Amino acid sequence: MRGIFALIGIAALLLIGAMSLGLVNVRQTQQAQLPNVALQGGQAPAFKADVANVTVGTEEKTVKLPTVALQEQKVAVPAIKIDRPTGAATTETAQNSADGDTRN
Template sequence: MRAILAILGLAAVVVVVMASLGMLNLNLQSGSLPEVKLEGGKAPAVQADVGEVGMGTTNKTIQVPTVVMENKVIQVPTVEVERAQPAPAAK
């Protein structure tokens, strides 16, 4: 991708240099876009039959797992940090 952009950039520089040195003469003629005549139209008619979707709730008995919490004594890691003591001021 970079190579293509480099080639296009180099080509643009070459065209500008050739035109400025008089080695390339571009005769531009004015142009115009084609004329388009728009006339009134009509969108197509569409008829659609769609179904219904119903939402609701119902009561039902299902099995649900339960979680029991209990207290246990375990060892957990601890971290102790002591701050550095400031050095005494030199006299």
């Protein structure tokens, strides 16, 4: 069974390759037309399904939940202090000077 599918796949790839290279040209020579069909009688099938009754809602329950308490404490945190030398250019001033802009 796998061999048949493999052969059909290979044939399809060969056909697609031949069409893309212009070796095969498929063109429609006649318009298609649906047959005239008369429908009479018949009956759709009937079904009956027994399903469960599902109720969705809320109810009050007592459960244990964790609580978080906030309190202020003094702790040491990292701090950065920069003392620039007097007359040192800031990044913005240095960039303006490089661009030829003399405004400060």
